[in-house]
Amino acid sequence: xxxxxxxxxxxxxxxxxxxxTYHADLTGIDKKLYCLVMFLYxxxxxxxxxxxxxxGPTDTWARFKLMNGFDVFEPMGYDAFGLPAENYAIKTGxxxxxxxxxxxxxxxxxxxTMGAMYDFDHEVDTSKPEYYKWTQWVFLQLYKKGLAxxxxxxxxxxxxxxxxLANEQVIDGICERCGTPVxxxxxxxxxxxITAYADQLLxxxxxxxxxxxxRLMQRNWIGRSEGVEIEFELVATGEMEERTEVRGQRQDxxxxxxxxxxxxxxxxxxxxLAPEHPLVQSITTDELKSKxxxxxxxxxxxNEIERTSTTKEKTGVPTGAFAINPINGxxxxxxxxxxxLATYGTGAVMAVPAHDERxxxxxxxxxxxxxxxxxxxxxxxxxxxxxxxxxxxxxMSSGKFTGLESKKVWEGITSELEKLGTGRRKVNYRIxxxxxxxxxxxxxxxxxxxxxxxxEVPVPEKELPVLLPYxxxxxxxxxxxxxxxxxxxxxxxxxxxxxxxxxxxxxxxxVDSSWYFLRYLTPHLDNxxxxxxxxxxxxxxxxxxxxxxxxTMHLLYARFIIKALKDAGYLNFDxxxxxxxxxxxxxxxxxxxxxxxxxxxxxxxxxxKYGADTFRMFLMFMGPYNEGGDWSDKGITGVFRFLNxxxxxxxxxxxxxxxxxxxxxxxxxxxxxxxxxxxxxxIKKVTEDTEDFRFNxxxxxxxxxxxxxxxxxxxxxxxxSSDVPAGMIEQVKVVNEHDRVRNDLRNLVLKxxxxxxxxxxPHLAEELNEMRGGLPSxxxxxxxxxxxxxxxxxxxxxxxxxxxxxxxxxxTVPVDSDDDHVRQLATSEDNVKKYLEGKNxxxxxxxxxxxxxxxxx
RNA sequence: GCCGAGAUGGCGGAACUGGUAGACGCACUGGACUCAAAAUCCAGCGAGGCUUAACCCCUCGUGCGGGUUCGAUUCCCGCUCUCGGCACCA
Numbered sequence: 001x002x003x004x005x006x007x008x009x010x011x012x013x014x015x016x017x018x019x020x021t022y023h024a025d026l027t028g029i030d031k032k033l034y035c036l037v038m039f040l041y042x043x044x045x046x047x048x049x050x051x052x053x054x055x056g057p058t059d060t061w062a063r064f065k066l067m068n069g070f071d072v073f074e075p076m077g078y079d080a081f082g083l084p085a086e087n088y089a090i091k092t093g094x095x096x097x098x099x100x101x102x103x104x105x106x107x108x109x110x111x112x113t114m115g116a117m118y119d120f121d122h123e124v125d126t127s128k129p130e131y132y133k134w135t136q137w138v139f140l141q142l143y144k145k146g147l148a149x150x151x152x153x154x155x156x157x158x159x160x161x162x163x164x165l166a167n168e169q170v171i172d173g174i175c176e177r178c179g180t181p182v183x184x185x186x187x188x189x190x191x192x193x194i195t196a197y198a199d200q201l202l203x204x205x206x207x208x209x210x211x212x213x214x215r216l217m218q219r220n221w222i223g224r225s226e227g228v229e230i231e232f233e234l235v236a237t238g239e240m241e242e243r244t245e246v247r248g249q250r251q252d253x254x255x256x257x258x259x260x261x262x263x264x265x266x267x268x269x270x271x272x273l274a275p276e277h278p279l280v281q282s283i284t285t286d287e288l289k290s291k292x293x294x295x296x297x298x299x300x301x302x303n304e305i306e307r308t309s310t311t312k313e314k315t316g317v318p319t320g321a322f323a324i325n326p327i328n329g330x331x332x333x334x335x336x337x338x339x340x341l342a343t344y345g346t347g348a349v350m351a352v353p354a355h356d357e358r359x360x361x362x363x364x365x366x367x368x369x370x371x372x373x374x375x376x377x378x379x380x381x382x383x384x385x386x387x388x389x390x391x392x393x394x395x396m397s398s399g400k401f402t403g404l405e406s407k408k409v410w411e412g413i414t415s416e417l418e419k420l421g422t423g424r425r426k427v428n429y430r431i432x433x434x435x436x437x438x439x440x441x442x443x444x445x446x447x448x449x450x451x452x453x454x455x456e457v458p459v460p461e462k463e464l465p466v467l468l469p470y471x472x473x474x475x476x477x478x479x480x481x482x483x484x485x486x487x488x489x490x491x492x493x494x495x496x497x498x499x500x501x502x503x504x505x506x507x508x509x510x511v512d513s514s515w516y517f518l519r520y521l522t523p524h525l526d527n528x529x530x531x532x533x534x535x536x537x538x539x540x541x542x543x544x545x546x547x548x549x550x551x552t553m554h555l556l557y558a559r560f561i562i563k564a565l566k567d568a569g570y571l572n573f574d575x576x577x578x579x580x581x582x583x584x585x586x587x588x589x590x591x592x593x594x595x596x597x598x599x600x601x602x603x604x605x606x607x608x609k610y611g612a613d614t615f616r617m618f619l620m621f622m623g624p625y626n627e628g629g630d631w632s633d634k635g636i637t638g639v640f641r642f643l644n645x646x647x648x649x650x651x652x653x654x655x656x657x658x659x660x661x662x663x664x665x666x667x668x669x670x671x672x673x674x675x676x677x678x679x680x681x682x683i684k685k686v687t688e689d690t691e692d693f694r695f696n697x698x699x700x701x702x703x704x705x706x707x708x709x710x711x712x713x714x715x716x717x718x719x720x721s722s723d724v725p726a727g728m729i730e731q732v733k734v735v736n737e738h739d740r741v742r743n744d745l746r747n748l749v750l751k752x753x754x755x756x757x758x759x760x761x762p763h764l765a766e767e768l769n770e771m772r773g774g775l776p777s778x779x780x781x782x783x784x785x786x787x788x789x790x791x792x793x794x795x796x797x798x799x800x801x802x803x804x805x806x807x808x809x810x811x812t813v814p815v816d817s818d819d820d821h822v823r824q825l826a827t828s829e830d831n832v833k834k835y836l837e838g839k840n841x842x843x844x845x846x847x848x849x850x851x852x853x854x855x856x857x
Numbered sequence: 858g859c860c861g862a863g864a865u866g867g868c869g870g871a872a873c874u875g876g877u878a879g880a881c882g883c884a885c886u887g888g889a890c891u892c893a894a895a896a897u898c899c900a901g902c903g904a905g906g907c908u909u910a911a912c913c914c915c916u917c918g919u920g921c922g923g924g925u926u927c928g929a930u931u932c933c934c935g936c937u938c939u940c941g942g943c944a945c946c947a
Contacts, residue, residue: 002896213861217942220860225946259947272947314945344946351947357858358945430946548941585941621882623870627863635869638882641897697871700881707881714898800877805928807877831914845927850876855927 003647005611009763013112021777022074022117026521026534029071034538035062036517036577038546038554039077039124042103043084045600047110048593049619049631050547052603054583056616057625057695058545059116063759064690066117067784073538075520076111076118078104080127082509083161086442087178090475096442097470100127110604115612115762117779124523126512131519132444133465134529135512138561140447140458141568147193148436150456154276154343155435157185162476163439164189169553184300190437190446190505194560198222198429200574201559209579211626214551221552223430227260228414230350230423232271232323234283235331255279255323255334258345258428261355262417263409265327266398267373268350269363271334272316275299276342283334285320292317292336299338314339314362325350326422327413328399337362345428353388354381360388373398374406434557436508441474441481443506451493451500460494466502480504513554514561517541517576536572544577547585555580581693584628593631601631613761614640620695620760642703643764646757649710650768653750657773660744665791671712672745676791678708679749683787686756695760702756709749713741747772752785754778797849801826803835803856819846826852 016022037058040051059074066072078100085096085103092099104125111118124131142148156165160180164187169176194201202222205215234253255271273280275296284292295317316337323334339358340349353363353370363370372381374393381389392406401409417423437446445466447459459466469488474481482488482504493500518530521538525531546554555577562576585592588599606615618639623629661667668676682705689698750772758765758778769778794815799822801809809829813822823844826832832854839856846852 213942216861220943223943223946227947257947261947312945339945339947341946349947356947358947361945428946430943551942590940621869629869632869632883635883642882644897696869697881700871703881798877802876802928805926810877834914843927845876847876851928853876853927 003644003764005613005643005764008767009113009115009612012763012766013115015766015776017112019777021780022119024073024075024119024122025071026073026538029537031070032538033062033065033070033072033543034517034541035065035072035074035543036520036541036545037076038544038550039079039513039516040107041079041082041084042100042107043088045595047107047114047603049586049601049603050593052114052616053586053619053628054545054547055111055116056114057583057620057693058543059114059762060616060620060695060759061543061545061690061693062117063762063779064784066779067755067758067782069783072117073122073520074117074119075122075124076116076120077122077124077516077520077523078107078126079509079513079516080104080125081132081443081506081512083163083440083442086440086474087161089442095470096474097127113607113612114616122520122523124516124519126444126509126516127442129465129467130524130526131516132468132512134519135444135507135515136447136459136464136466137461137529138511138515138565139507140461140464141570142192142561142564143448143458145564145568147196147564148190149193150188150190152186152188153191153435154184154186155189156182157187158182161440162478164435164437189435190503192434192436192560194434194557195429195431197560197563198224198431200563201556204559204563204575208575208577210577211548211580211582214548214555214580214582217551218556221431221556224427225260225430226425226427227258228262228417228423229256229258229346229426230262230265230326230417231256232326232350234334235322235324253283255348256346257348257350258426259350261352261410262413262423263392263395263398263401263406264352264355264373265325265350265413266395266401267352267354267371268325268330268332269353269369269371270332270351271323272337272340272349272351272362273319273334274340274342274347275336275338277336277347279348280319280336283319283321288318288320292319295336302338314358314365316362316366326417326420333368335366343432344430354385355388355390357388357390360385371397374409434508434510434560436511437505438508439478439480440476440506441468441472443509444468444512445482445488446503446505446507448503449491449493449500450503451496451498453498454493454495454500457493457495457500463494468506480506482506510554510557511561514558515565517558532570539571540573540576540578543579543581545581545583548582549585582626584624584626586628586631588631590630606633606636610636610640611643611763613764614643617643617699617760621699623696625693625695639699642699642706643761645706645710646753647764647768649706650750650754650771653746653772655746656743657747658744659747659751660742665788668742668745672742675709675712675741675745675749677794678705679752680787680791681705683752683756683785684792687784687787690759699760702753702760706753755782755785758782799826799849800851801829801832802851802853803832805853808832808835815849819848822846823852826854 035058037055062072062074080100085100088094088099089096108120126132126135139148156170158165158175158178158180160178161175165175165182170182173182174180175182202219202224205218232255234255255273257271280292280296314337316335319334319336321334322331324330325332339362340347351359351363353359353368354372355374360370362368370385372383372385373396374389375381375396376389376391376393395401395404395406395409398409401412404412414423414425445468447464447466449457449459451457469485472481472485489501489504491500491502492498518535518539521534522531558576562571563574565571566574587593588601591597591599593600603615614636618636621639665673665676682701685701686698689695689701754765754768754772766776766778770776775781796812797815799811799813800807801811809831811825811829813825823846827836836854836856841854841856843855844852
């Protein structure tokens with residue numbers, strides 16, 4: 001008979017709602033625990049397996065902590081701005097606000113069927129003015145600190161979505177959202193100066209409990225590198241001299257490069273500027289002008305994929321100009337080439353083909369000289385090289401630095417340059433400033449007004465929010481949709497009162513999600529973004545659970561915004577997420593589930609067929625939580641059967657419910673002692689595994705115990721009723737099975753099993769608790785089970801007997817038996833004797849409670 | 858190309874600091890119950906061999922090749938493949 005999960009789950013969901021069981025009392029707490037999942041990005045879809053996989057197990061963990069005496073805050077909300085809603089609107093004509101509201105209402109109902117501890121009074125919705133008012137406030141705080149600025153920059157432009165994308169949203173030159181190749185465009189855009197926090201963002205990584213690979217990804221993304229900026233004088237040709245004199249800007253006639261390998265400076269045989277480098281026009285000689293212009297034009301038309309492809313052959317042209325190597329006065333040619341990026345360092349490099357792979361490739365192609373200035377410590381390079389030698393070694397052909405180790409050469413040349421005033425130590429970062437403006441409708445408007453007389457004027461805080469107008473034509477044209485809303489655009493300048501125009505861009509949704517966890521505490525507070533007092537009590541987040549795909553986006557942005565707000569004096573902590581866990585990805589037939597692939601699996605069918613408890617528990621049982629895996633519903637019946645067996649076990653308990661002295665091991669008979677021991681072993685295992693998000697083995701532990709326990713009960717009974725015909729055992733069992741095991745021990749077993757199961761199958765656990773005569777809610781009434789360390793120890797141990805490392809026998813001895821005694825016993829085993837006969841025992845390894853290994857010859 | 862993670866039965870996966878490989882579950886096979894099926898329960902279940910009446914017993918086996926060790930899924934060296942990240946960052 002299957003348990004009626006349907007009515008049980010409905011019953012307890014109603015109970016929880018009616019009794020506000022999960023109402024969060026945020027004040028008067030003594031052991032706070034902020035358990036957060038990455039909030040929902042509500043597209044037009046309903047909840048999918050991925051949401052369940054993220055939320056269900058996390059809720060199990062939160063309930064586990066709650067039962068362990070923590071004051072747990074586990075909120076849920078909606079990252080409701082963004083492209084999916086807007087694209088949906090463009091396709092169907094349904095306004096994003098309407099579709100978003102409707103979706104959220106649907107999703108909320110679905111969330112309730114999951115059986116999580118969300119307090120829906122604490123929801124946030126980033127698309128509501130009461131929320132984005134404060135997103136705008138966050139922008140203004142950064143603006144005040146000089147961390148938000150507008151600049152003209154080459155940006156990633158998606159021709160399909162008709163908007164600018166952040167670097168992180170461009171994957172292999174393709175728009176992350178729609179798959180269209182991205183093009184480069186020069187536009188005036190808003191940036192957050194995240195680069196100013198590069199070092200702090202790096203340092204903070206050492207203080208937080210995050211997966212190593214995520215911290216590594218952030219480190220690589222920030223890409224700090226220490227090197228030297230070196231100036232190369234240009235050789236004054238006749239025409240150039242004329243130019244520089246006319247402009248009186250002789251200091252401009254230098255090329256600055258950044259290098260991490262000043263130790264190879266003697267090997268610099270040419271220089272390369274990015275085609276976009278500002279000096280290109282002024283240094284190019286007349287005869288090469290047309291070639292250079294042609295090339296610059298050619299590069300400008302390469303798209304992002306072509307430009308950044310590492311497999312593509314490098315191209316370039318000479319400018320006709322020459323520069324002077326400051327360390328040896330050598331005259332070397334200046335080229336421009338597409339392998340040098342305008343956006344990193346100074347946009348120019350010194351080329352050392354012998355010791356840099358890219359330079360080597362380029363020099364080989366264009367027949368530029370290759371000079372060895374570093375020799376490996378062992379072996380010797382001979383010309384011509386067939387590959388660049390990029391490792392450290394011993395300097396050669398490097399003047400007075402010849403013969404020194406690379407590190408010494410590095411220091412020596414750097415000091416020399418510093419003395420000459422042509423070089424200085426410098427740190428460069430790979431990370432770029434955060435481009436946050438979007439030419440789209442469905443986002444938080446940027447609270448800036450452009451005034452002809454005053455320039456950029458921030459909207460005064462008391463005038464927030466800058467409301468997003470409802471009635472706007474949002475079909476994409478490349479211009480911000482808000483630009484076409486007269487009533488929105490035209491305002492009076494807050495400073496001078498003259499007519500001015502609002503900024504028409506909206507913010508990247510990653511701004512919305514960079515501070516939402518502060519707002520959860522007081523989602524409706526209207527005179528401040530958050531309650532400083534509560535925030536200082538509850539933050540940082542103790543456990544944050546979400547996908548690893550946010551490693552270099554959301555997780556980095558949020559850290560930056562929190563650091564900036566701290567420096568602005570609003571927060572007293574600077575790392576928002578103390579501990580981070582990534583759930584794995586659930587794929588389908590090896591591919592990520594997505595609507596476009598048409599391989600999305602709908603969780604509802606499983607909830608209908610097996611119930612929410614079974615479904616969420618199955619997701620946890622599938623495998624290690626942080627590994628995810630390919631979806632298969634094979635095996636869900638195993639979990640369902642387990643819950644049914646547990647239910648039946650509780651149902652068959654009709655006897656006395658009192659608890660007694662069953663926890664005194666001395667009072668128990670042999671069988672009872674075994675039960676008591678296994679019970680405590682289970683408690684230990686489930687406790688430790690659940691704490692560490694090892695849900696799969698925790699569940700296996702419960703299953704193992706129930707298997708054992710049912711077995712003991714039915715065996716005890718079978719012995720008793722051995723005179724009963726075989727077919728009758730089932731019926732007799734129901735009547736007699738408990739007679740052998742003390743009643744109070746059985747109660748103890750059920751009580752503990754009930755508690756351990758509760759975080760995993762919350763609905764069923766409430767029901768079982770009620771069946772046992774307990775008062776609801778079990779989550780409020782019961783504390784987590786404690787195991788008795790004394791009871792865990794086994795009485796006997798199975799010792800493996802090996803001869804030359806091969807298992808020949810097993811013996812059972814009391815725990816901690818004397819080594820000599822065990823060795824004696826082992827030698828007397830028949831199958832062991834066989835292998836010892838006629839041989840010399842060279843050595844006998846005895847590992848207590850584990851094995852004996854005889855080494856014989 | 859670089860960085861990181863991984864590879865264990867038919868399948869998902871267990872295995873503490875080196876010490877019984879395959880926990881738990883699925884699938885499968887046989888049996889019980891049933892008119893029958895489903896459900897449930899019991900038993901078996903890495904490959905091969907020897908006995909085969911059965912218990913035993915033996916050999917091989919954790920991606921591939923080496924090594925360290927009394928003993929290696931676990932540690933070291935060299936490969937192959939899969940997944941994730943980065944991708945001319947000077």
